[in-house]
Amino acid sequence: MSKEKNLKPFEKGVSGNPGGRPKWKQVTELMKTETNQEKLAVIVDNVFDLALEGNMRAVEFIADRLEGKVAQRVELSTKSDEPIKVFDIEGLDDYEKAEPLPVLESKISSR
Numbered sequence: 209m210s211k212e213k214n215l216k217p218f219e220k221g222v223s224g225n226p227g228g229r230p231k232w233k234q235v236t237e238l239m240k241t242e243t244n245q246e247k248l249a250v251i252v253d254n255v256f257d258l259a260l261e262g263n264m265r266a267v268e269f270i271a272d273r274l275e276g277k278v279a280q281r282v283e284l285s286t287k288s289d290e291p292i293k294v295f296d297i298e299g300l301d302d303y304e305k306a307e308p309l310p311v312l313e314s315k316i317s318s319r
Contacts, residue, residue: 218224239248258266 255266255269259270
């Protein structure tokens with residue numbers, strides 16, 4: 209019967225992961241250690257030198273870290289008021305164009 213307990217969903221308002229996703233970032237924490245500070249300084253200097261040489265990827269990398277990434281705007285426009293087709297199911301369009309099936313009369317037997 210202990211298996212049935214495992215199959216029941218969580219009660220309403222109770223999370224299966226109450227702590228949420230861990231906030232600890234392994235690479236960030238590793239780079240913050242005293243032993244890696246010198247290596248981190250070398251990396252930052254190299255990226256900065258590349259940016260000064262005109263490497264636009266390095267410039268973008270630095271800007272993204274200092275200012276945050278620029279929000280991208282997505283715009284969607286349609287030419288008509290028809291709904292947007294999300295799924296393409298084979299034969300669905302043929303169904304809409306097909307003639308309706310004839311209505312069959314039911315015969316009730318008198319037994």
